[in-house]
Amino acid sequence: MALWVVWVLLAFLYSCQALLxxxxxxxxxSPGRLFTHFNNPGIGNxxxxxxxxxxxxxxxxxRDAVISLDVSRPGVMEIRSKLDWSPLSKDLDGCAMKGKKxxxxxxxxxxxxxxxxxxxxxxxxxxxxxxxxYIDSQTFAxxxxxxxxxxxxxxxxxxxxxxxxxxLIVDGELYTGTVADYRGNRPVISRHLSEGSHIDLKLDDTLxxxxxxxxxxxxxxxxxxxxxxxxxxxxxxxDFIDKFTVSRIxxxxxxxxxxxxxxxxxxxxxxxxxxxxxxxxxxxxxxxxDIVTLLPPEGVSSDETxxxxxxxxxxxxxSGRSAVCAFRLGDVKAVFSxxxxxxxxxxxxxxxxxxxxxxxxxxxxxxxxxDNTLRFxxxxxxxxxxxxxxxxxxxxxxxxQLYSKVxxxxxxxxxxxxxxxxxxxxxxxxxxxxxxxxxxxxIIEELQVFQQPQSVKNLLLSVKKGVAFVGSSEGVxxxxxxxxxxxxxxxxxxxxxDPFCAWDPARKVCxxxxxxxxxxxxxxxxxxVIDTCKPSTINPKAKLGQPTVVCSPxxxxxxxxxxxxxxxxxxxxxxxxxxxERPNSRLSQDLYLQPGNGSxxxxxxPVTLGHYMCVSVENGFKQTLAIYSVKQRNSGTTTQAVSSTxxxxxxxxxxxRGAGSKTKxxxxxxxxxxxxAITPRVTRNLTSVNQPRLTEARQSMDNSxxxxxLVVVSVLLALTLCVLMLGAVFTLRQxxxxxxxxxVCPKNDSETGSLQEQDPLTGTAKQNGVVHNGxxxxxxxxxxxxxxxxxxxxxxxxxxxxxPM
Ligand SMILES: *[C@@H]1O[C@H](CO)[C@@H](O)[C@H](O)[C@H]1NC(C)=O
Ligand SMILES: *[C@@H]1O[C@H](CO)[C@@H](O)[C@H](O)[C@H]1NC(C)=O
Ligand SMILES: *[C@@H]1O[C@H](CO)[C@@H](O)[C@H](O)[C@H]1NC(C)=O
Ligand SMILES: *[C@@H]1O[C@H](CO)[C@@H](O)[C@H](O)[C@H]1NC(C)=O
Numbered sequence: 186m187a188l189w190v191v192w193v194l195l196a197f198l199y200s201c202q203a204l205l206x207x208x209x210x211x212x213x214x215s216p217g218r219l220f221t222h223f224n225n226p227g228i229g230n231x232x233x234x235x236x237x238x239x240x241x242x243x244x245x246x247x248r249d250a251v252i253s254l255d256v257s258r259p260g261v262m263e264i265r266s267k268l269d270w271s272p273l274s275k276d277l278d279g280c281a282m283k284g285k286k287x288x289x290x291x292x293x294x295x296x297x298x299x300x301x302x303x304x305x306x307x308x309x310x311x312x313x314x315x316x317x318x319y320i321d322s323q324t325f326a327x328x329x330x331x332x333x334x335x336x337x338x339x340x341x342x343x344x345x346x347x348x349x350x351x352x353l354i355v356d357g358e359l360y361t362g363t364v365a366d367y368r369g370n371r372p373v374i375s376r377h378l379s380e381g382s383h384i385d386l387k388l389d390d391t392l393x394x395x396x397x398x399x400x401x402x403x404x405x406x407x408x409x410x411x412x413x414x415x416x417x418x419x420x421x422x423x424d425f426i427d428k429f430t431v432s433r434i435x436x437x438x439x440x441x442x443x444x445x446x447x448x449x450x451x452x453x454x455x456x457x458x459x460x461x462x463x464x465x466x467x468x469x470x471x472x473x474x475d476i477v478t479l480l481p482p483e484g485v486s487s488d489e490t491x492x493x494x495x496x497x498x499x500x501x502x503x504s505g506r507s508a509v510c511a512f513r514l515g516d517v518k519a520v521f522s523x524x525x526x527x528x529x530x531x532x533x534x535x536x537x538x539x540x541x542x543x544x545x546x547x548x549x550x551x552x553x554x555x556d557n558t559l560r561f562x563x564x565x566x567x568x569x570x571x572x573x574x575x576x577x578x579x580x581x582x583x584x585x586q587l588y589s590k591v592x593x594x595x596x597x598x599x600x601x602x603x604x605x606x607x608x609x610x611x612x613x614x615x616x617x618x619x620x621x622x623x624x625x626x627x628i629i630e631e632l633q634v635f636q637q638p639q640s641v642k643n644l645l646l647s648v649k650k651g652v653a654f655v656g657s658s659e660g661v662x663x664x665x666x667x668x669x670x671x672x673x674x675x676x677x678x679x680x681x682x683d684p685f686c687a688w689d690p691a692r693k694v695c696x697x698x699x700x701x702x703x704x705x706x707x708x709x710x711x712x713x714v715i716d717t718c719k720p721s722t723i724n725p726k727a728k729l730g731q732p733t734v735v736c737s738p739x740x741x742x743x744x745x746x747x748x749x750x751x752x753x754x755x756x757x758x759x760x761x762x763x764x765x766e767r768p769n770s771r772l773s774q775d776l777y778l779q780p781g782n783g784s785x786x787x788x789x790x791p792v793t794l795g796h797y798m799c800v801s802v803e804n805g806f807k808q809t810l811a812i813y814s815v816k817q818r819n820s821g822t823t824t825q826a827v828s829s830t831x832x833x834x835x836x837x838x839x840x841x842r843g844a845g846s847k848t849k850x851x852x853x854x855x856x857x858x859x860x861x862a863i864t865p866r867v868t869r870n871l872t873s874v875n876q877p878r879l880t881e882a883r884q885s886m887d888n889s890x891x892x893x894x895l896v897v898v899s900v901l902l903a904l905t906l907c908v909l910m911l912g913a914v915f916t917l918r919q920x921x922x923x924x925x926x927x928x929v930c931p932k933n934d935s936e937t938g939s940l941q942e943q944d945p946l947t948g949t950a951k952q953n954g955v956v957h958n959g960x961x962x963x964x965x966x967x968x969x970x971x972x973x974x975x976x977x978x979x980x981x982x983x984x985x986x987x988x989p990m
Contacts, residue, residue, distance in 0.1 A: 246294030308342035438549035456547030470496035488515030754799030
């Protein structure tokens with residue numbers, strides 16, 4: 186028994202440490218977080234997204250087609266033109282003859298870039314025989330290049346649509362990382378479309394440059410005149426571990442033209458280094474999944490350019506988890522200008538033997554260098570040091586999400602400070618919006634964007650428009666980066682800690698920071714409502730003693746004695762801790778079950794009839810979310826009782842749970858959707874399915890043999906132990922969240938004393954009084970004003986307007 190307790194406590198302490206959950210969760214189609222779809226039966230596998238400079242057009246490379254979408258108006262995506270580009274039937278026959286699946290033989294567009302001011306360049310897998318074409322940006326028609334026919338795509342685009350690649354055009358030259366053969370075992374980083382004295386370049390054919398790489402992305406840093414490639418590969422330098430995957434950053438100079446005798450038509454500036462995403466005492470997150478570049482704020486040195494990468498782990502201990510690490514360009518440069526490991530090309534072994542440094546590998550401008558220098562470069566291209574993440578730590582670790590795509594943005598908060606916001610796409614189809622703060626990451630929200638996991642995923646941010654574009658096997662989505670109006674009060678606006686949103690005291694709305702003239706109320710770091718939502722933001726009327734109600738005026742619930750009553754609290758924020766209060770009495774653990782999912786269960790007895798309030802505490806801020814008045818039914822009120830089940834559902838909360846991995850926190854039951862409304866039939870169902878303990882207890886109470894009494898005692902003992910365990914676990918959970926949830930319900934003020942049970946006529950008014958007092962007592966009367974409440978259709982259904990739909 187003791188062992189068992191220790192085990193449970195340990196399990197919870199572990200989950201404590203791992204707790205990083207989105208504050209709000211929106212299921213697909215939630216009215217609180219709408220987005221635009223572009224679906225077209227002919228457009229699938231949207232593998233590449235490219236935004237025009239003015240961000241008015243989105244070009245999409247898909248299966249057998251390139252399309253342009255007009256995205257100049259918010260919330261609208263209209264197809265402007267479509268370029269069909271599919272293999273001919275003879276190409277498809279050839280593909281099938283080579284033994285490839287028919288579904289893999291179409292032309293999957295894998296390269297789509299602007300070539301110059303008038304043309305784009307596109308490459309596709311083209312039935313396992315890659316091709317590239319020029320596209321006139323104006324007419325969207327294919328144009329043959331200088332050769333007069335489509336370019337061969339070898340080395341520019343993979344053959345196999347499941348091979349990853351990267352491509353980037355800089356000054357009219359195409360830099361690519363891909364495999365350059367049909368079987369997919371000749372990886373190469375190369376340059377194409379070069380003209381004049383600039384010639385096409387690639388890696389030398391000798392072994393050892395790349396080891397079974399998976400290319401992730403590439404970026405051009407103008408101040409360095411370098412293109413950086415990101416990929417993962419087998420780390421041969423760790424020859425004591427079999428097939429140890431490492432993540433890399435590699436570089437080439439755009440000025441490179443190859444060597445004169447040694448390294449002719451080959452890179453002379455190629456160098457690579459390990460990207461290490463690891464925290465102390467932990468296995469590294471070694472497999473790069475995606476990485477993006479975040480430019481420094483204006484006026485700051487380009488060394489402060491950051492690369493945000495998502496990493497997963499090769500080891501099963503860390504399976505299902507992922508981490509985000511940020512790397513500084515300055516640190517990357519320092520590693521590339523340091524020492525290099527030496528490759529013995531005969532044994533293909535790396536050593537750190539320090540030989541005389543003949544040259545600086547990775548240095549630009551080596552084309553006129555001596556053969557001796559170039560030979561040195563050819564053997565020293567793996568930097569000795571690894572690139573460590575900024576402040577040597579992980580920016581974020583997700584215990585239960587495999588992130589696959591990342592986008593990063595810097596945004597200015599109301600206080601003028603810059604915040605970094607990451608958008609992370611999960612394998613399961615959710616988009617997480619995360620703000621990185623000094624004291625750690627905060628997941629502002631999660632948004633379900635796919636019904637089903639997608640094999641193809643893309644994420645592109647348009648900072649100017651404030652939207653994220655998400656590409657998938659099914660189409661393209663346009664998701665606004667925020668919906669501030671979802672937060673209906675100053676308190677909710679501040680608690681959200683969304684740097685895009687602030688409370689506008691003048692208009693009394695939560696709005697985009699940029700739209701607010703004058704003082705904007707925001708506290709991204711602390712989310713401290715009490716200090717931030719100043720009394721000046723309170724509607725003056727509220728101060729005159731009118732009720733400020735944040736919740737429904739009170740659900741009347743008619744029950745029969747000895748029925749199991751289950752009350753459900755609407756869930757506004759997953760970071761809030763919910764508890765139940767009764768005027769005048771404590772909820773004794775003997776009578777009430779609080780399973781920690783926001784619900785309250787008890788047997789209806791004369792003692793338990795009366796008023797119940799669900800109170801949420803988030804970040805030290807307390808508000809009442811729901812009030813129930815439980816009354817005894819007499820035969821005439823049956824219809825009323827049934828009608829009380831009409832309480833609006835909150836579909837999101839449910840779907841969010843189903844799709845996410847938070848099921849452990851909730852115990853959805855058939856009744857929980859109905860928000861605690863109880864009908865006799867449902868109750869019995871519930872009793873038998875979900876409440877065995879209460880049922881047993883009750884049944885046993887009805888019997889009277891000694892044996893039965895023994896059973897009663899045992900069951901009660903078990904029940905008590907369970908309640909104690911639940912209590913302990915609940916307490917732990919509260920600690921985990923670092924909330925300051927009071928463990929004891931506060932004393933009720935004198936007025937509530939008159940609020941006793943069964944007072945149907947005056948109940949509502951008094952409840953309002955209670956809520957009002959409750960709020961004032963906690964210094965929080967600045968919720969919504971009565972006028973706001975009345976004008977809001979959402980308030981009329983008696984539920985929290987900010988509950989996720
Ligand atoms: C923003 O939230 C409000 C309130 O929930 C909702 O009515 C509106 O449709 C939402 N807008 C978007 C674009 O999601
Ligand atoms: C852009 O590239 C295309 C294809 O090489 C070429 O025909 C066209 O003249 C170029 N346009 C400009 C403005 O350089
Ligand atoms: C480098 O070599 C090229 C010819 O390959 C020559 O034109 C150029 O002047 C040389 N540059 C230097 C700095 O020696
Ligand atoms: C294309 O999309 C379909 C689903 O629509 C998916 O099954 C298939 O694997 C995708 N193909 C590639 C090459 O990603």
